[in-house]
Amino acid sequence: MEKTLEEIQKETDVWASQFERPYFSPLSMVAAMTEECGEVARVMNHLYGDKKLKQSEELKDLGDELADLLFCIVCISNDSKISLEEAWERKVEKLYGRDNERFQRKM
Numbered sequence: 001m002e003k004t005l006e007e008i009q010k011e012t013d014v015w016a017s018q019f020e021r022p023y024f025s026p027l028s029m030v031a032a033m034t035e036e037c038g039e040v041a042r043v044m045n046h047l048y049g050d051k052k053l054k055q056s057e058e059l060k061d062l063g064d065e066l067a068d069l070l071f072c073i074v075c076i077s078n079d080s081k082i083s084l085e086e087a088w089e090r091k092v093e094k095l096y097g098r099d100n101e102r103f104q105r106k107m
């Protein structure tokens with residue numbers, strides 16, 4: 001099922017709006033995002049790094065952890081009334097403009 005960033009933001013906002021306090025405070029959301037970033041790093045370290053899983057530990061799904069991180073980004077964006085689609089368009093403009101000659105292309 002494909003969804004646009006706008007749809008993902010709306011879906012998250014509908015879900016969050018059922019609660020008395022839809023979003024954490026901005027700094028708490030940043031802290032939660034940082035925690036999730038650490039969980040992504042942990043999985044990557046278990047997959048590709050030197051840190052091995054504890055015997056009692058199960059390898060978490062990288063996609064699930066990336067989705068957790070995206071959820072945090074969506075919540076921060078919604079709370080700050082930021083359109084991720086518009087921000088993404090500005091990002092792509094940078095990639096094709098400012099950074100266009102930055103990396104070596106395939107031969």
Ligand SMILES: [Mg+2]
Binds near residue numbers: 064065
């Ligand atoms: Mg997580």
